[in-house]
Amino acid sequence: SEDGYFNSHFLRKPEERWKNREDHELYCAGHLMEAAVEYYKATGKDKFLKLMQDYADYIYKVFVIEDLAAFKTPGHEEIELALVKLYDVTENKKYLELSKYFIDTRGTIEEPYILEKYNHYNIQDHLPVRQQKTAEGHSVRASYLYSGMADIAVKYNDTELFEACKTIFSNIVNKRMYITGGTGSSHLGEAFTLDYDLPNSKGYAETCAAIALAFFAQRMLLLEKNSVYADTVERVMYNGMLSGISLDGKAFFYENPLEIQPVLNKRNVSTTFTERNPITQRKEVFSCSCCPPNVIRFIGAINGYIYSYEQDILFINQYISSEMLYENIQADMKTDFPSSGNVSIKTKNINQIAIRKPYWCTDVDIKVNGNDAIYTLEKGYMYLGLTETNNTIDIKMDMPVRLVRSNPKVHEDSKKTAVMRGPIVYCAEGIDNDFPLNQILFNEKCEYKVNKSNDLDADILKLRVKIPKESDELYTFKPFEYIDKELTLIPFYCFANRGETEMRVWL
Amino acid sequence: SEDGYFNSHFLRKPEERWKNREDHELYCAGHLMEAAVEYYKATGKDKFLKLMQDYADYIYKVFVIEDLAAFKTPGHEEIELALVKLYDVTENKKYLELSKYFIDTRGTIEEPYILEKYNHYNIQDHLPVRQQKTAEGHSVRASYLYSGMADIAVKYNDTELFEACKTIFSNIVNKRMYITGGTGSSHLGEAFTLDYDLPNSKGYAETCAAIALAFFAQRMLLLEKNSVYADTVERVMYNGMLSGISLDGKAFFYENPLEIQPVLNKRNVSTTFTERNPITQRKEVFSCSCCPPNVIRFIGAINGYIYSYEQDILFINQYISSEMLYENIQADMKTDFPSSGNVSIKTKNINQIAIRKPYWCTDVDIKVNGNDAIYTLEKGYMYLGLTETNNTIDIKMDMPVRLVRSNPKVHEDSKKTAVMRGPIVYCAEGIDNDFPLNQILFNEKCEYKVNKSNDLDADILKLRVKIPKESDELYTFKPFEYIDKELTLIPFYCFANRGETEMRVWL
Structure with a gap:
């Protein structure tokens, strides 16, 4: 008007x-x-x-x-x-x-209050923001706020606000974040709950909240060159954000639980009352339409997450094939990441480069113009001086399949194992495995194969595991006998693309 | 009128x-x-x-x-x-x-329908009862019906009805019953749900349903001398029924979940919306008052479950100190069961006795008048001929602490262990254990002590277990290091008698 x-x-x-x-x-x-x-x-x-x-x-x-x-x-x-x-x-x-x-x-x-049932925590006005120590309330509201706080900390060089952001960020990634980068453990208030409270099938992990966490992390990276921030962007990007959209790009998840048990929707045989369970398949339209366009714009803006340039240092934050041109400097990155950890970067007019060493990588080999490079590692970045005008930097990061455990305080993941390869969190779907997924035993040194799936256009994993033999007894004093099985795992972001089926990240 | x-x-x-x-x-x-x-x-x-x-x-x-x-x-x-x-x-x-x-x-x-939201399954009229194969619907309604069916099968010598009862009983005890003898996995409809669907903290297991199952089992025992029926009565009696009343007899549980996590009631920090969780402490009065008087009358009538006499055979179904007089026959049982498995029975004018061998007992030693007895085992009963008019039968059943696993199909108990000693199902309460209860590792050959607790007037257990060391990382690629702990377990029926605290049967 x-x-x-x-x-x-x-x-x-x-x-x-x-x-x-x-x-x-x-x-x-x-x-x-x-x-x-x-x-x-x-x-x-x-x-x-x-x-x-x-x-x-x-x-x-x-x-x-x-x-x-x-x-x-x-x-x-x-x-x-x-x-x-x-x-x-x-x-x-x-x-x-x-x-x-x-x-x-x-x-x-x-x-x-915004709604009678939501208190001050839901909208993060329970305390002045500079005094807040934990991520609280509606997880999208929260991480958008924290992103704004980080922005203002940058613009005003406001160290008090930066410290508040650091404390909250640490609370999220060390106590309140799913392995997928999702946040918001309860659909009630779409909200953060308590430290280590990360239910799988009853979780929420809204797509927008994952994206908002990437926003927050990326802004923190401007304040402090620490790989935890870019690691978190990567975690969200390949997992909790990407699961929000179907492989054909037509349907969306609003919430992204780490476990889907379709049978839960069928258990209340004798009544039409139902428990609240997440939907098992993506939908084209939601009455609240925030998540679908948020995924689209996030993917469209992903180039902004790859490089940063500060004090004559080129930072490599994400591994994505791309060309970068900024004033007189240039970089040209080629990689099939995350399928492998091999990355080749050609640079021009760059004297120093800092390459993120991801948290999932144990061994990395860097060659500059064919020679072994010497680097110093600081806060997860590998700093290398470059002496030539034009350089070719070849990075080989190992990318084995790795078994993951949650902090013992995460009750929902007790005695469970997740599987990652590089930044990709894997999950098991019932459709790929003709045996129960709830009692799998992994070998610490697990045998595995990485196979290309044309169907999903992704690397899928085959692992040798053990499961208990079937039995008729409901309760038994005898230890289980175990049998060998081959477990098929697909990237979490691929789940629910082949019809309704059981899905588990934590096995 | x-x-x-x-x-x-x-x-x-x-x-x-x-x-x-x-x-x-x-x-x-x-x-x-x-x-x-x-x-x-x-x-x-x-x-x-x-x-x-x-x-x-x-x-x-x-x-x-x-x-x-x-x-x-x-x-x-x-x-x-x-x-x-x-x-x-x-x-x-x-x-x-x-x-x-x-x-x-x-x-x-x-x-x-009785209520718009309850369908025919809830009130067991989805099929003629003789065609029903599974326990369905409201679990108290159901087991009262099955008890009536068994009664009618006895009175009319109705083998078709007996077969229906057998099929349903088997469905309950092999697929739809908690280890405590509780039934009814959902508060929605207070109902049976699906085979192997036995959630712990979200279970229901109404006190009345446990009692109704004991009714059903005891009637089945009249139709068939099979120890599974008396075993089930025993399971209910010492666990899922007895937990319904506080140790001082003044307060009651309507539902008897196998896990209490008080923290679940505090997780929705940012809203006044709440999830449905079971109450954590017994109450003196409920608006629906079925369970408290049902416990009282069940305990008052427990004498009826001890003996039965058929075709000149005295059946010992339960081990409870008691005197029995029927026409010219007499029995006088002395035991501190379930504190030990030692039972002494003096009989008069009894020529044959059949003693239940409980499912939890591996070794049993029987002496008649001081001499080793020879018995034949049939459907879980040990049959002995008695040659004297007056006999003293000394039974020593071993009662070690035993680790229990659920059928692998019970997802809620995956990778978890319960502990029993004799008929008593044990649980861990937070108040007794100053370490987390969600990641306990048991040794298959567990070291334990049985201690008398004056506080609870019960045998409590101390077990050597291992738990993971605390760590700061939310997700880790490193296997846990474990430390030794002494785990204190109390009988399930004693839980929630010392204030609100965490409780777990499946560990």
């Missing part, structure tokens, strides 16, 4: 504008701003961008100058990080200020 | 009489009849009994002769077995006929 307001729903109901904190007005504004920025960067056309600047100016007036809204801070964070993007292309400091205002106001004053 | 009807609620609302199949009129009638029979047997006073005979006559008229009710068979079975008891003291065959009518009519005609 004339004053800059831009939301088709509320333009028809102007009297409801800025009345209800749950109405997602600022959330939608943020997404529109992000879209306008990207559209401008891609096309150079600034009509949409200017509309969004007007909108941001108007929001600044309503919230900062005139204080006219029924609430002070967004019910669903997102605009915080969007305003920083708007600042980046417009250089209008007001947008940065508005973002910082929303961040620093949150939790400092009593504001209305 | 004048016509024989006897239900204080409906006497005030006569127009609602026999209108709603869910109204429990026949269920309440059954319990009243049982009470009247026991009162008559205990006191010789027949006023209450006569009122109940009038009531039964009236029900016969309404349901069999005039067909005046809005339904044909009870919405909640119970009267079937009660009418057989009424027949036993009155010898009026009409009551037996009425019971048989209810049993044989069930599932042969379309009747209304």
Whole structure:
């Protein structure tokens, strides 16, 4: 409208504008701003961008100058990080200020709940953000907020805010994150719950939350060159985000549980009451449509995660075939990663390169122009000096199949094993295995084969495992006898592409 | 009322009489009849009994002769077995006929659901009872029905009905029963679900259902001398029934889950929505008051489960100190069972005795008048001829601590171990163990001590086990290091007597 307001729903109901904190007005504004920025960067056309600047100016007036809204801070964070993007292309400091205002106001004053059943934790206003130590509440709201906090920490060189971000990030990746990079252990409030509370079949792990964690991690990487951040982006990218979309690109998961037991939907034989279980197949449309476009735009923007360049050092954060050109420097990366750990990078006018050594990699071999390279390892990055103008860097990272255990405090994964190869978390589907998946014993030194599946366009694994012999007794005092089986595993992101079937990550 | 009807609620609302199949009129009638029979047997006073005979006559008229009710068979079975008891003291065959009518009519005609959300499985009228192969629906309704079926099979020497009972009994104890003797895996419909679907913390295992299974098992024992029936009574008696009452006798559990995680009630930090979890402490009063009096009357009637006498053979079904006098035969049993497996029985005028060899017992030593006895084992009973008028039979059953595994098809118990000693199922409570209970490793040959606990008036166990060392990593490629711990276990029936704390049967 004339004053800059831009939301088709509320333009028809102007009297409801800025009345209800749950109405997602600022959330939608943020997404529109992000879209306008990207559209401008891609096309150079600034009509949409200017509309969004007007909108941001108007929001600044309503919230900062005139204080006219029924609430002070967004019910669903997102605009915080969007305003920083708007600042980046417009250089209008007001947008940065508005973002910082929303961040620093949150939790400092009593504001209305967004829903009667959601408390202050759900919207992260239980404490001023600088005092928050744990990831709380709605996991998408939360990680969008933390991303905005990290942005503001960068822009204002705000070490207090950076420390708060570090503490929260550490809480997530060390206590509240699925192995897939998913977060949000409960569908109730779509929320973070408690440390080590990571249920598999009853988990939530919304696609948007995985993406939001990648946003947060990538911003932390700008604040601190530590491989844990890029490792986390990688974990999300190949697992908990990618599972959100079907292999044909047509259907989506909103939640991404680590275990699907279709039988759970059939157990209540004698009643039409049902328990709440996750859906077992992706859907084309959801009534709440956040996740599908979020996956699409994340994949479209993946190039931004590969390189960074700071203080004359080229950082290799992700392994993806790509060409990079920035001022007079160039890099050209070729790899079939994550199918193998072999990466070749040609560089031009680069004097120092820092290559992430992933957490799943034990041995790495680096050659520069055919000669063994000497590097120093710091916070998970391998730093190499380059003496030539043009260099060829060949990286060979070992990528064996590895067995993973959860921290013993994760009750849901007790006595269970997951399997990874490189960054890929694997899962077992019933459709590939004609034996029960709940009692598998792995050998610590497991024999395996890696096979290409044309069907799934992915590397699948065949492992030698043992399972107990079938028996008739319901309870027995006799130890099980075990028999050998070949277990087929597929990448987690491939699950539920061949019809409804049992699926387990933790075996 | 004048016509024989006897239900204080409906006497005030006569127009609602026999209108709603869910109204429990026949269920309440059954319990009243049982009470009247026991009162008559205990006191010789027949006023209450006569009122109940009038009531039964009236029900016969309404349901069999005039067909005046809005339904044909009870919405909640119970009267079937009660009418057989009424027949036993009155010898009026009409009551037996009425019971048989209810049993044989069930599932042969379309009747209304009891609640919109409960289907025919919930009330066992999905099929004529003689065609039913699996235990279905509301687990108390179900096992009361099966008890009535077994009664009628006995009274009418009805082998078809007996075969149906055998099939259903086998389905329960081999596929749908908790190790405690509890049944009913879901609170939704308080019902049986699917074979091997036995969730621990989300199970239901209503106290009444355990008791109803003991009823069913004891009646089956009259049809077939097979130790599985008395074993099942024993399993219920010392575990899933007894857990229904607190050690001080003042508070009760309606449901008896095999795992209590108090933390589950605290996980939804950011919302007031809650998941459905079982209560963690017994209560004095429930709005539905079936379980507490059922426990009390079961314990009061436990003498009926010890002996049976058929074809000049005295059967020892349960080991409980007691004196038995029947016509000219006598038995006097002394034992501290289940604290030990030592039982001494003095008999008089008994020529043959059959002693149950429990499923948990590997070695048994029997002496008659000080000499090693020779016995033949048939269907779990040890048959001995006695040559003297007065005999002393000394039985020593070994009672080591035994590790138990569930059938591999029970997903909830995958890779888990339970511990039993004799008939007692043990559990671990957080209050006794200052380390996590979710990752315990047992040695197949476990070292243990049995200690008397004055606190709980029970034998508690101390086992040497291993648990993983604590670690900071959420996910690790390194196998765990294990440390030794002493695990304290208490009988399952003792759980939740010392405040809210974690509890696990399957470890």
